[in-house]
Amino acid sequence: MAEDAGIDTPTLAAEEGVRRRDFINIAAVSAAGVGGLATLYPLISQMSASEDVLALSSTEVDLSAIEPGQAIKAIFRKQPVFIRNLTPAEIAEADKVDVASLRDPQTLAERTQEGHENWLITMGVCTHLGCVPSGVAEGEVKGEFGGYFCPCHGSHYDVAARIRKGPAPLNLQVPEYEFLSDTVVKIG
Template sequence: MADTTGTANPEHLDAATGVPGEDGVRRRDFINIAAVSFAGVGAVAVIYPLISQMAPSADVLAESTTELDVGAIEPGQAIKAVFRKQPLFVRRLTPAEINAANGVAVSELRDPASLADRTKEGHGDMLVTMGVCTHLGCVPLGAAEGENKGEYGGYFCPCHGSHYDTAGRIRKGPAPLNLVVPEYQFTSDTVIVVG
């Protein structure tokens, strides 16, 4: 039986306005898209601060590398610097110190490493190590003028008596490992960047 009232089938009426036609579907789609978009913006507003707080702060990024001019260091001298809030030793070895380090049989060392393993090619006279004893984290002596360099002419840890040689290798005492050589590179003949 045909509809004689002239109104559309109630199944096609917009629920909000009661107006027949396709507008109801379009309006519903728009409302769904708007709701999902609003929820997405809200999720980003909540998640962004949580993720951004995990990024390193500006002071940490500033300390992630240290640039040093080592051109003024004379053979036999060392300087102390700071890298990531820890002491850093940079020492220019004399020919006698290089010969002493190379004269040790690597197989006799507690933590076997040659001087060449601990320096950069072409810069075998420049030793860069962290100034932290590998036993309990004390700062060894030997980088400043007149400090006790230990029995092997390198570094001496006064806390528990660890002795390091001219290549920063552990030779005597409780320290289990050599002084750590950080990642570094020469950017010129006289400038190094650590980190």
Template sequence: MATLEHTDEPNPAEVGESGVRRRDFINIAAVSFAGAGAVAVVFPLVNQMNPSADVLALASIEVDVSKIAEGQAIKTSWRKQPVFIRNLTAKEIAEANAVDPASLRDPATLAERTKEGKQNWLITLGVCTHLGCVPLGAGEGEPRGDFGGYFCPCHGSHYDTAARIRKGPAPLNLHVPDYKFASDTVVQIG
């Protein structure tokens, strides 16, 4: 009676010169092809989450503040949002520093909202923290509210000279974006 012997050795016809079986090559090729296909599908999905070119172009802006007179403010745009840059007078600085921060709805000092040595430059987003309206007070002749800063005409929020909320429905001070002075006359926002 004949017995069948089973061995783990591959059939010599299936093994190439390098010792790799055709089945192993096909498995490696199939997994590689599937991996490349997965990358081809996933890459566009992940890439579409990156910011668009127009947003990247506005990631930071530089503003020349040399022409802003003391007591004057300008409006500019950064990331499609208005930004107020105000050159505070000595009187406005004194008024802001005279307020006890503990008495405010959103406590903050002027020094916390400006850069050291540049306390006269107040830079804030021009977006009311109540419902996102643009407050008045940066333009010539615009009402500045009861506290000499900004006034939001939508629902009556009043901000002081340090852009801190003092009256009205807004819950927070006007937001101070990240900025730095590139020189004595140029500020970089973002």
């Protein structure tokens, strides 16, 4: 009967076969793609930071109890952070230093934020070999320039935490931070 209607039976079978083969190829590639994604997702997601690490990615500090001229030590990413409330006299002293004479030239304005020039926030890690400088607590040695002193190898930092004497190559690092209010700062 198919010959009477002018339809060649082998051609019809060949067209159906091609269509079936295309469907099988598309289904197989799709299944392989879904399987690949199902395999890769757990591998990639396990590389992201865990909740305890994300919790350490920033820290908030209340500045309301820090008097002018006083400094505190906080912890950020398991490292000490020095937060100092500079007095007008300390700001003037830092501003009168010839920046060109410094090993790592930076002004106090470059190390603080506009509108909060009295708040100096630095990492409490000496840039020489990673010791923790003194000069934060009352009675600690502040070095020849009234800032911080690293007892390990004798680096002296001024009130703006800039290296002035000793083997440290750079100023104390200023971390990324933002003021959430006049009395709260978020570090990180």
